[in-house]
Amino acid sequence: MTYKKITFESSKGKSITLALSKVWKYRALILAFAVRDIRTQYAQTKLGIVWSFIQAITAALIINFFFGILIKIQIQNIPYILYAFPGMMAWYYFSYIVNYSGTSLVQSQHIINKMYFPKLILPLYKTLVGLIEFLIWFVFFLIMLILYSHPISVNAVLLPFCILLNIITGLSIAIWLSAITIRYRDVFHIIPYVVGFGIFVTPVFFETAMIPQAYHFLIYFNPMAGVIACYRWCLLDMYLSVNYLLGIIPVFLLFLSGLYYFRRVEGKIADII
Amino acid sequence: MEENIAIRISGLSKKYNLSGKKIGLNFSERLKDIFLKKNKTVIKKESFYALKDINLEIKKGESLGIIGRNGAGKSTFLKILSEVVEPTEGTIEINGSVASVLEVGMGFHPDLTGRENVFLSCAMMGITKKQTQKQFDKIVAFSGVGKFIDQPVKHYSSGMYIRLAFSVVTNIDADILLFDEVLNMGDLSFQMKCTKKIKELVDKKKTVLLVSHNLNDIQQLCSSIICFDNGKLLTNEDSNIIGKYMEDSRTERKEIHEANSSIAKKNAYENILSREWIHEEALGNDKIKLRRIWIENETRKGDKVIFTSDSISINIEYEKFDKSIIDIGITMTSFNNLFLVSALKNTEILDDMNFCGCYVAKVNFPENFFNEIILDIGIEIYLNYKAVIRDHNVIALKIIYTPENKKFYSVYSKHLGPLNPKLDWKLNKKTD
Numbered sequence: 104m105t106y107k108k109i110t111f112e113s114s115k116g117k118s119i120t121l122a123l124s125k126v127w128k129y130r131a132l133i134l135a136f137a138v139r140d141i142r143t144q145y146a147q148t149k150l151g152i153v154w155s156f157i158q159a160i161t162a163a164l165i166i167n168f169f170f171g172i173l174i175k176i177q178i179q180n181i182p183y184i185l186y187a188f189p190g191m192m193a194w195y196y197f198s199y200i201v202n203y204s205g206t207s208l209v210q211s212q213h214i215i216n217k218m219y220f221p222k223l224i225l226p227l228y229k230t231l232v233g234l235i236e237f238l239i240w241f242v243f244f245l246i247m248l249i250l251y252s253h254p255i256s257v258n259a260v261l262l263p264f265c266i267l268l269n270i271i272t273g274l275s276i277a278i279w280l281s282a283i284t285i286r287y288r289d290v291f292h293i294i295p296y297v298v299g300f301g302i303f304v305t306p307v308f309f310e311t312a313m314i315p316q317a318y319h320f321l322i323y324f325n326p327m328a329g330v331i332a333c334y335r336w337c338l339l340d341m342y343l344s345v346n347y348l349l350g351i352i353p354v355f356l357l358f359l360s361g362l363y364y365f366r367r368v369e370g371k372i373a374d375i376i
Numbered sequence: 377m378e379e380n381i382a383i384r385i386s387g388l389s390k391k392y393n394l395s396g397k398k399i400g401l402n403f404s405e406r407l408k409d410i411f412l413k414k415n416k417t418v419i420k421k422e423s424f425y426a427l428k429d430i431n432l433e434i435k436k437g438e439s440l441g442i443i444g445r446n447g448a449g450k451s452t453f454l455k456i457l458s459e460v461v462e463p464t465e466g467t468i469e470i471n472g473s474v475a476s477v478l479e480v481g482m483g484f485h486p487d488l489t490g491r492e493n494v495f496l497s498c499a500m501m502g503i504t505k506k507q508t509q510k511q512f513d514k515i516v517a518f519s520g521v522g523k524f525i526d527q528p529v530k531h532y533s534s535g536m537y538i539r540l541a542f543s544v545v546t547n548i549d550a551d552i553l554l555f556d557e558v559l560n561m562g563d564l565s566f567q568m569k570c571t572k573k574i575k576e577l578v579d580k581k582k583t584v585l586l587v588s589h590n591l592n593d594i595q596q597l598c599s600s601i602i603c604f605d606n607g608k609l610l611t612n613e614d615s616n617i618i619g620k621y622m623e624d625s626r627t628e629r630k631e632i633h634e635a636n637s638s639i640a641k642k643n644a645y646e647n648i649l650s651r652e653w654i655h656e657e658a659l660g661n662d663k664i665k666l667r668r669i670w671i672e673n674e675t676r677k678g679d680k681v682i683f684t685s686d687s688i689s690i691n692i693e694y695e696k697f698d699k700s701i702i703d704i705g706i707t708m709t710s711f712n713n714l715f716l717v718s719a720l721k722n723t724e725i726l727d728d729m730n731f732c733g734c735y736v737a738k739v740n741f742p743e744n745f746f747n748e749i750i751l752d753i754g755i756e757i758y759l760n761y762k763a764v765i766r767d768h769n770v771i772a773l774k775i776i777y778t779p780e781n782k783k784f785y786s787v788y789s790k791h792l793g794p795l796n797p798k799l800d801w802k803l804n805k806k807t808d
Contacts, residue, residue: 128502135499139485139492146487146528217482218500219459370462373455374392 119359122366125221133224137231144232155236159243163188170308178310181339182251185244189334190307192240193269197327198298199233200273205280205294212376222369223362226281230270237266244338256340265333268351272326275354278361282368285375306331319346326350380436381471382552382583383457388430388466390452390607394422426452428607430466436551437581439574441588441598443621448604450587454478454554457585472551472583475501477558481541486530490521490540493529497544511547518573519543538562546573552583559586559593571597591621651771659765660757663700666765667734668693669755671773675743683778684796687743692755693736703758704737707768708751716751716794747796750774 126133145151163184170176171183178186204226208215211225248255276297284290302308305327311319322328329347336343427449434440444450455461457468458476483500484493494515498508516525519540521532529537538561545553559570574597578584588594594601603610603621650670658665668691673679675686682688690706705720719739754768 131504132499132502135496139488139496142492143485143487214483214500215460217460217478218476220500220502373461 119362119366122221122223122362122369126223126227129221129224132220133228133231136224136228140228140232141235152235152239155239156243159240162191163243163247166191166308176309176313181341182253185247185251185253185339186310186335187308188240188244188247189338190305190331192237192244193265193331193334194302194305194307194327195240196233196237196269197273197330198301199236200230200270200277201280201298202294203233204229204274204277206284206291207277208281208372208376209284209288209291215373215376222372223278223365226274226277229277230274234266234270253339256336256338258337258340262334262337265330265337268333269330271358272330272351272354275326275358275361278365279357282361282365285368285372301327320349323347323349326354379471381433381469382436382438383432383434383471384467384469385430385432386467388427388456388468389425389464390427390449390456390461391423391425391464394424425607427456427463427604430609432602432609432611434583434585436471436583437578438600439578439584439586439598441586441594441601442604443588443591443594443601444604445621449607450604451478451556453604454556454585454587458554470552474552474554475545475548475550476554476556477542477545478554478556480538480558480561484529484537484541487528489527490516490525490529490532494540494544497541498548501545501548501550503548507548511549515540515543515547518547535562535566539566542570542573546577550582552585553577554585556587557589559588559590659755659767660694661759661764663696663698663759664702664757664764665695665697666692666755666757667695669753669770671753671771674740682773682775684746684748684775685743685778686775687741688773689738689740690753691736691738693734694757695734696732699731700759701761703761705756705758706739707754707756708773709754709768710749710751710794720756744798745795746775747794748775748777749794 145154148154150157166187167184170187176183207225207229208222215222245255280290280294305325306322311322311328311332314322323344323346327350329350332341332343332347335341430453442450442453452461454476455478456463457470458474458478460478483497485496488496491512494512495505495508499505516522519536519542521536521540524532524536529540532540542558542562553574555574559567559574561567562570571593574584574586578597578599584597586594586598600611650668652668652670653659653666658667660666670691671682672689672691673682673686674689679686692704692706694702694704696702703720705718708717710716751773752769753771753773755765755770756763757765
């Protein structure tokens with residue numbers, strides 16, 4: 104027999120840890136939502152998940168043609184596409200989280216109004232959906248490594264940490280966005296800019312070394328530059344600068360404050376949305 | 377909290393702020409408003425209470441019917457109990473697991489199969505996969521979906537969809553069940569199945585809260601009734617709330633009727649017991665005109681208050697201008713548009729009166745025939761077997777319990793219904 108006491112102070116004074124423990128209690132729902140999205144994403148398609156694979160191949164071909172062959176960007180001793188692809192993976196995953204986790208509350212308002220569950224589940228489960236596509240891209244990257252017969256670095260054992268960092272970077276923005284979308288839908292108009300132009304100020308297709316030394320610090324402040332550098336260190340054993348911490352540390356502050364803010368507005372979500 | 381209490385609510389209020397939009401500001405003024413803090417437009421935030429100071433205790437195994445007009449706070453109340461919205465003030469203590477149907481088919485995804493949706497909606501209610509697996513066969517069996525369980529639910533008929541969704545909630549073995557107007561859905565046989573299922577749950581000593589506009593269902597299923605009225609709670613101890621609710625609805629219907637009908641506008645319902653028409657307005661045509669219709673208290677002549685123990689008559693006065701054959705009938709409609717009585721004058725007895733002139737048709741109802749009730753009385757007049765007048769809302773009749781008998785009846789208040797006739801009972805001792 105479960106016993107609950109709901110009081111009007113419920114939304115105030117609850118710590119983040121309590122919020123997270125509630126999410127943990129509902130972890131089955133995270134999985135159920137994620138499975139639902141993945142199933143329905145490819146509902147009534149013949150190729151199903153192969154589409155993600157096709158997307159990865161076309162993206163690789165186009166980028167390699169444009170930057171590798173036409174513009175001829177040279178990266179040390181690594182084939183261009185192997186250099187660019189981890190960046191694309193990371194950025195694609197990041198933008199997926201910002202886009203879908205950030206708008207997840209508004210997209211699910213019909214459920215929020217009718218059922219109880221910790222609302223933090225919504226931005227969280229979207230990261231799982233995105234992870235599936237990320238892994239498909241990763242498999243494609245491994246195939247390319249074999250094709251180019253490029254050795255994979257031993258650092259690759261730390262890949263899960265890179266992915267976690269990638270998720271947290273995405274969520275640090277997405278949780279704030281989702282909490283703000285409850286009241287201000289203006290956010291919907293900002294997201295495409297962040298995602299669309301952000302890729303050009305992040306070393307996805309180019310190398311930090313190609314920028315004049317004096318402006319390097321600008322790159323270091325970009326958290327996604329740090330995440331991508333981690334991936335490259337992990338998979339290709341490229342140099343990882345400590346300076347990237349300049350961008351990574353604010354991410355964690357943003358992430359924690361986002362959780363805190365979300366916790367504060369959570370009780371009001373069903374009333375406002 | 378004591379073991380036998382399922383839900384205890386104390387001092388519960390829910391306040392909503394109406395959004396205070398700054399009307400009349402153009403875009404640049406709005407920008408100024410945001411960036412320059414001067415020139416601040418004072419916004420008065422209006423608020424209203426959807427629920428105000430609700431105190432209630434619901435015992436385990438109790439089945440509670442919730443009635444009230446639209447917007448009275450019923451749904452907000454259920455939403456708070458199912459934790460969807462947070463109360464502004466007050467405490468709620470809940471003893472046991474809660475399953476709520478605020479909307480049938482909540483969280484179902486059209487592209488998923490029935491099976492997947494069952495597991496998904498169970499997960500949404502915090503039920504593990506293992507527990508769902510245990511109940512799965514029962515859920516499918518009750519829903520009657522059968523072999524379609526592995527088809528996407530978007531291909532279901534709406535009936536199948538509702539059946540499956542309802543089946544999930546009622547079969548997951550929650551201690552407290554909340555239903556928001558679920559009995560009005562689906563076809564008749566499903567509605568009966570639902571009613572039966574809820575009855576079963578009540579018998580199993582589950583706590584059931586049921587919002588419905590169908591008073592028959594409420595009376596059938598619920599052991600006690602509460603009524604919400606503009607966010608306030610009326611319980612059965614306060615008054616006869618069903619009667620009040622019915623009267624409220626009647627007043628509203630009367631208002632609508634008055635607004636709609638041009639005839640009714642002038643002198644309708646001034647005295648609901650009688651109605652008279654001046655020449656031009658009279659219902660009818662050039663062969664027959666309705667003059668007056670009135671109700672008379674036959675037991676206590678002239679008394680406007682009618683008790684269940686009074687015998688009443690309904691009198692219809694009409695004027696006839698030729699030799700056509702006239703048939704007169706009355707209809708009685710109860711609160712939820714249920715036809716109770718449809719009585720027609722016997723043509724044969726009166727056919728020698730089929731000449732011009734004024735007539736009064738009178739029909740008697742014996743004492744102790746009706747229960748406490750409000751009835752709309754209508755009239756139907758047929759001329760040569762063709763309907764000339766057919767108005768189901770001409771006058772209204774309110775019958776209340778005889779004061780002496782009130783105590784006696786309230787003991788049996790569960791046996792409410794439109795009729796409460798005194799029948800001839802015989803009791804014989806069996807001798808072998």
